[in-house]
Amino acid sequence: MGRLFVINLEGKIYSRKHCQTHLALYDDIISKSFHCRHGKAYLFRKVVNVSVGEKEDRMMITGMHTVADIFCVGCGSIVGWTYEAAHEKSQKYKEGKFVLERFKVSGPDGSNYWPSREAHISGSDADDA
């Protein structure tokens, strides 16, 4: 395959669990109180080495949003989503930001997260008051 273009981050890095591609920095976390099908998720102001999928309107916990899934350039698997547009004013702060599913990444210290069996949150998203 061709040569992947990957940006290398420095600092406390969250990387893709299996292919080790750098995805985001600890310092860029806006909120840790997001949720997805696989449990915890973090809102980041910036992520790297992802490709963006098709835009679609999705009903999230906090309301209707226009989102696009994001995929790791290294292994191509889905790692989260990004907010293209929020339909409610109070949710506008999410626009242009990215959510990474904690389950899909290795933390800065190499730690991993395993979703607990009880965490059957119906739907994704969360509010950050």
Added chain:
Amino acid sequence: MGGVEDDEPPTKRVKASSGELRSLLNYSLLSEPLTGSLGDSMARPLPSQGDEEMVGTKGVIKRVEFVRIITKALYTLGYEKSGALLEQESGIPLHSSVVNLLRQQVLSGNWDESVATLHKIGLSDETVVKSASFLILEQKFFEFLEKDKIMDALMTLRTEIAPLCINTSRVHDLSACIVSPSRRLLLGLSSQDIVSANSRSKLLEKLQKLLPPTVMVPERRLEHLVEQALSVQREACVFHNSLDSALSLYSDHQCGKDQIPSRTLQVNEDGGVSLKHTLTGHQKPVLTVSWSPDDRQLLTCGIEEAIRRWDVSSGECLHIYEKAGVGLISCGWLPDGKRVFSGMTDKSICMWDLDGKELECWKGQRTLKISDMALTNDGKRIITMCRENAILLLDREAKGDRLIEEDQTVTSFSLSRDNKFLLVNLLNQEIHLWSIDGDIKLVSKYKGHKRTRFVIRSCFGGFDQAFIASGSEDSQVYVWHRGTGELLEALPGHSGAVNCVSWNPADPHMLASASDDRTIRIWGLNRVNLKRKDTYSNGIIHHCNGGI
């Protein structure tokens, strides 16, 4: 200037007898002698195109100017008789009678009369009159000196040249000439120059440049206008990809799309055109391949590993370059072929001689893991990505590094052959062309190809590097016109992402592309009978991405 000056002023001809005129007309194919106006001493225009002041469909060409530059062109080409005839037939003399008189007087050395005539021309600008007088009198001065008439020369200088009060430094030079003859040589004038008839013609040339074009038509004006038009046509020709000898005056120049490579000539799989050697030794995937300036050696870089230097004919590995504790990520040659350089994982750049002795090291944030590296042909500047969105032009002679800053992440770049431009590929699927000679500025943008995951390379190519080509993740080869930014071709054929392209520097009609479908394609013109040069040498592929 090879043209012949008109030595027989047309005014003379006008006074000629009608007998002479008729003998001129015998050159034409007319059997009937022309009657009427041509028998008169004063020519009148034939009623063919009427007496309109303007010619041409747009009404911007003045008849008088048009005819005069044609007349001038005829004389320059050596067609004296035709020139004179045109002046008669059109009734538009090339030079007014006053100017003709001036030319006559200058050529025969009647200096005082010529200065007087100069004043009669009716020039509005006093300084022009003075400068022209200066030139004429200077010639008079030099001719006196040549004939050793020192007193006369001195008189001229004092009473005629100096009172003009212009160009005083030249006046000083002239007075120095009287005192010491060697000074004349310093002014670039040999005695041959002064005495020969040439110097008077040269004086006429200088006067011509000085006087306004309405008084004396400038040399080669018609040729200049035609060249201008051809130049405009050539620039407007978007597909232009051949030598300029193809330009004709008979019709506007317009190349067809068939001038750029668009048809696959060859598909090479599993190893290359004809496998010569397999170079083994690298433990890690090979990132870049670089030919030596003499084409006899290859430099290859394993990802975050070492560089190996190979002999092309034997396939033998000649040297391995490594540095303890760091991995090497890019490599290249210096133009003298005696030194190699490389980027490191610790962001520095190192230079070695062929035996592996470290010569120079630039520490600090000079390069990135994903960075390309290029060296200018004079070996003076190293070009490297020093930050995500910035390219460093590192000056080896420490004359001052410069920076190209983009607002997007840079993925790869390519240097033009003349080292004046840099083609930069960006994360957001745009290709930017930067001028790096002199002021750094963005010149053009090219869009259309696809890039989301891989390093896709682009290059300059075609005749005069007038095109930009790029690979793309949609398996096509993209070609744009460099000047206008217009997308000319998106060539299908590959069945995987096209990672890099290389336009043959020797043959503007050949392009090569390398793809994830594990093939290399050679592209040529879409014509049955084409000449293909077998130059499968260094030009074709400078970089190979991934040997996985």
